[in-house]
Amino acid sequence: MSEEPDVDTSEAPAVTPPGSDDSGGDGHEVVLRLTDVVKTFPGVRALDGVQLEVRAGEVHCLLGQNGAGKSTLIKVLAGVHHADSGEVLWLGEPFAPATPQAAMRARIATIYQELDLVDDLSVAENAFLGHEQSRFGFTKRRSAAVKTREILARLGHAEIPPRQLVRSLPAAAKQVVSMARALSHDARLIVMDEPSAVLAHDEVENLFRIIRGLTAQGIAVIYISHRLEEIREIGDRVTVLKDGRTTAANLPARDTPTRELVSRMTGRTIEYVFPPRPTAPTAEPLLVVEGLSRAGEFADASLAVAPGEIVGIAGLVGSGRSELLETIFGARRADSGRVTLDGHRITSVGGAVRHGMGMAPEERKSQALLLDEPVFKNMTLSSFAGFAHAGFTDASDERKAASKTADLLELRPRDVSRPARTLSGGNQQKVVVGRWLLGGTKLLLLDEPTRGVDVGARAELYQVIRGLAADGVGVLLVSSEVPEVLGLADRVLVMREGRLIHEAPAEELAEDTVLDLVMAGSLMEGEAA
Amino acid sequence: MITETAPPEVQTGKGKRRLDENVLRNLGLVGVLVLLVIIGIITRPDLYSDPEWVKDNIFTILQQASAIGVVAVGMTFVIIGGGIDLSVGAIIALAGVWATTLATQSYGAAGMIFCALLVGLAVGLVNGVLISYGKLVPFIATLAMMVAARGLAAQISGKQTQVSTNTTINDIATTRPLGIPLLVWILALVVAIGWIVLNRTTFGRRTVAIGGNPEAARLAGINVKWQTLLLYGLSGLCCGIAAIMLTSQGTSAQAAMANLYELDAIAAAIIGGTLLSGGRGTIIGTLFGVLVFATITNLFAINNLSTEVQNMVKGGIIVAAVLIQQFRYRSLTQLLKR
Secondary structure (H helix, E strand, O other), X not given: OOOXXXXXXXXXXXXXXXXXXXXXXXXXXXXXXXXXXXXXXXXXXXXXXXXXXXXXXXEXXXXXXXXXXXXXXXXXXXXXOOOOEEEEEEOOEEOOOOOXXXXXXXXXXXXXXXXXXXXXXXXXXXXXXXXXXXXXOEEOHHHHHHHHHHHHHHOOOOOOOOOOEHXXXXXXXXXXXXXXXXXXXXXXXXEEEOHHHHOOHHHHHHHHHHHHHHHHOOOEEEEEOOOHHHHHHHOOEEEEEEOOEEEEEXXXXXXXXXXXXHHHHOOOOOOOOXXXXXXXXXXXXXXXXXXXXXXXXXXXXXXEEOOOOEEEEEOOOOOOHHHHHHHHOOOOOOOEEEEEEOOEEOOOHHHHHHOOXXXXXXXXXXXXXXXXXXXXXXXXXXXXXXXXXXOEOOHHHHHHHHHHHHHHHOOOOOOOOOEHXXXXXXXXXXXHHHHHHHOOOOEEEEEOOOOOOOHHHHHHHHHHHHHHXXXXXXXXXXXXXXXXXXXXXXXXXXXXXXXXXXXXXXXXXXXXXXXXXXXXXXXXXXXXX | OOOOOOOOOOOOOOHHHHHHHHHHHHHHHHHHHHHHHHHHHHHOHHHHOOHHHHHHHHHHHHHHHHHHHHHHHHHHHHHHOOOOOOOHHHHHHHHHHHHOOHHHHOOHHHHHHHHHHHHHHHHHHHHXXXXXXXXXXXXXXXXXXXXXXXXXXXXXXXXXXXXXXXXXXXXXXXXXXXXXXXXXXXXXXXXXXXXXXXXXXXXXXXXXXHHHOHHHHHHOOOOHHHHHHHHHHHHHHHHHHHHHHHHHHHOEEOOOOOOOHHHHHHHHHHHOOOOOOOOOXXXXXXXXXXXXXXXXXXXXXXXXXXXXXXXXXXXXXXXXXXXXXHHHHHHHHHHHHO
8 A cells, every 4th residue: 555645635626526537437437426415314414415426337435434424325325215405317317216126126236234135045035035036926946046146157156056045155155145136136336335344354355356347347336445455456436425525526546645535534524522631540540451352353452441531442333342342341251351340350241330330332222221211210220229128119219319410411301200212312321321320330331422412412421421530430432433532532542353453642643543543554554664 | 323313302291101101001991891891781781780799790700810810910020021921821730730639738728839839930930041041032931831831730630630628728719808709819919019019129120121121231230131030930929829729719720720821811911001022011901901801701601602702802802902002102102203
């Protein structure tokens, strides 16, 4: 990978006008053109004017941080979401698929990160799922198998038997089956959402070979990945999204300097307000993690958190950060290594909670809340036994304590007898944090604390978290939003592919440095060279 | 991320809403009961003109509901905790048969009661261990137990009806302290204790938590497996109580007793508003569910109608109750989404 640190990008034109006669494509016709596409969800503008131009036979890469709008964009193309305004031209015609089936019929196929295959059907049945070859309602198994074999051969994987159950295939082969499904629809555009995330290193090479084969047949590919080196290898042109907008379009994938790509992705239009950071505490560490490993998830993780300190882990989805947090909490069993809190060895959730550890998990609704139960019962979920007398719960005491915590956290609405379901995302998160405040927690693990929380409520949550630290609570925070980790934490750890690769005080790190580490680790390589 | 939508923060006093919903559903069931009585009055005015008969008939209905009511209370706990217990009828049969063997009867009434409770509790705990620690699906584990426990009951009894010669046991069904049958007192006591345990104790809170969101409960430090184990033990214990009640009513026990009690108990809980997916339900609702079924049975009996028609009506009521429940739930969630 070539680094060109001297290029000054600040005055370079951000957006190459679409349709201009640049050499990025290979002279093929434009098959897809998006102009000023807008998609809003209640309270958030997910897409806020997206431009995109894809040519036949090219690999067009989409780059952007989490929340930049990539997922929404591909869902608009796949017929899952419908654009509010703007123009989508597909093969020169206005295009607005009402359903995923309609998008398929229009020959746009999407391969999601979580492959949507039916494990207990065969390869051929999966390839033709939804448009089975049939006569009088009877499936034509033989003809489907024959056609599937043809398609697999086209993909260079004739060795996958069409009649084998998908369940028994390795991840890489499943991905090939997904592509076979796309080709069974005779797709002219295939959208791939982080296809390399589920693959091992050598399998990625094979994926690239398949993609090159597809583009040679004139099929266009939209390729989403966080790994810059992949984009450089397989991509033809790059479009960068930030906060739902196209900040750079049709950059040449091979030659655009990393610095420019990163700068197009960073620098928020909405600046978050972070509370001031007091001088770093120097107390004895509260939490000590030594050499923690879990096969296939993360390896040899060591870290420490002091009382009153906020430690942030920056890393992408799939980097092993959530798994690491859950293992520290005792919710997953470590293969090796140890976790101690205040000198107590932690091996189970029960022990973790008893010794004063709490966790706000990534999926609030499915992992943290009883949505139909009132707020106060959610807040006391880990401490109601402490309020009880001889096994009898004391709802009025619980309610009082929860109300006090609600005041502290500025919960809105303040009424703690409402079902948790009726609260907004930010306030639900406050309920989960409040749960551990009530339990007298000494160390709080936060996994993506501001996920699904709107901008205003974020600032409040940051205040709450900083306030906790000021009261002596240690905080270990995981987030895929780099500015959040940098703004909130005292000390930052960078996690990539299951390893903690860098550690530094937050004020010594710049956003683009961290983003670079998170995505490519190129800075480390550069330093080593 | 931008996938989530924030619900609007309006409508204060929504906390009262769920309570209202439960009360509303129970009122609905009371309405059904009243309707059934009115049908009874219309079809048999001759009987209903006699106040003595009416009083006796009420006790008949309550006595009929007593054993199944006790089982349904245990079942309600299991379902709220996110499980299901298909083995309750079989556990009753096993506990009843075991308590009436000649050997057990030689220990007297206390020995028989102790035996029934112990057998019920033990079999329930076996269910619990299979489900919590053996990681079997509750449906499968208790289905297997349903078959196995009836088999063991048949083995012990040699497929014979075992007559209870113990007068203390047999008198349970006939004594009337303060003019009310003892069986009805037992039902009232179990319902009262069940209500208190579910609504006022840490045990009840854990039950709702593990049924409502097992992962959240686990991550909050609740021992989900242990609590699950206890719930099946509780259900088994209720079966032991019911076994004594039924043995007393019939002055005998056999391997085929309490046939299909699992279905009646589940149906009563469901029409009483217990969510089959767990996390929500009331003891009072279940009691009303049991009473509705007992009253229907009674209505058919006083009109000398066949049990076939009766079963069809029961099936219809179950479907209607669940449809109403789904409708309410859906309209409520739609309301919140807006």
